[in-house]
Amino acid sequence: MRVRLCLLLWWAIVGTALGADEAAPQREEPNGALLVARPGMVDPNFRQTVVLVTQRPDGSTVGVILNRPTELELAALVPGLPSANYKDALYFGGPVLRRSVVALFESARPPESSAFHVLRETYLSMDEANIVRLLESGAARYRLYVGFAGWGPGQLESELDREGWYVVAADPQVLFRSDTRGLWEELVSRALGKRANAAH
Secondary structure, three states, rough: OHHHHHHHHHHHHHHOOOOOOOHHHHHHHOEEEEEEEEEOOOOOOOOOOOEEEEOOOOOOOOEEOOOOOOOOHHHOOOOOOOOOHOOOEEEEEEOOOEEEEEEEOOOOOOOOOOOEEEOOOOEEEEHHHHHHHHHHOOOOOEEEEEEEEEEEEHHHHHHOOOOOOOEEEOHHHHHOOOOOOHHHHHHHHHHHHHHHHOOO
């Protein structure tokens, strides 16, 4: 059931990227947040992960896992992309469409092609035109992911009700951290600290 919901979500995203929606996602206000897997998370796809997510107007949620670098080569995964300038690791973004490339990037202006506005001047995009521009320019701060995480309307809320995740404010310094080792432990501590302060 979860796979089916994620695939339906993917086709909705593709439709938007191809211009099926009149309102492009980047025109929305930023609404990114971090999901931090609780220590008891049993799903191996998300155990000990930190996930940047953004919610669409229809209630569906998409995002990428921030702390799972891979040893995959961009040129081998997608031979047609101008990959020579990309020196960072490819990160595992999530279990949906694992061979699709997703870009998380900073831009002072809304990008010309479809993108989700996750933080101020920070965007998430699966649009190939955005990815090619990033690879060719090399000027913006960005990171590439393979696959993404997706939840249908109400699905993530159900997982939050079952206490599967902590929710933490998104921080640009976290999004582009060069070494993500220990990131999950750090954010679990941050989440627990905030909960303890709230209790007092």
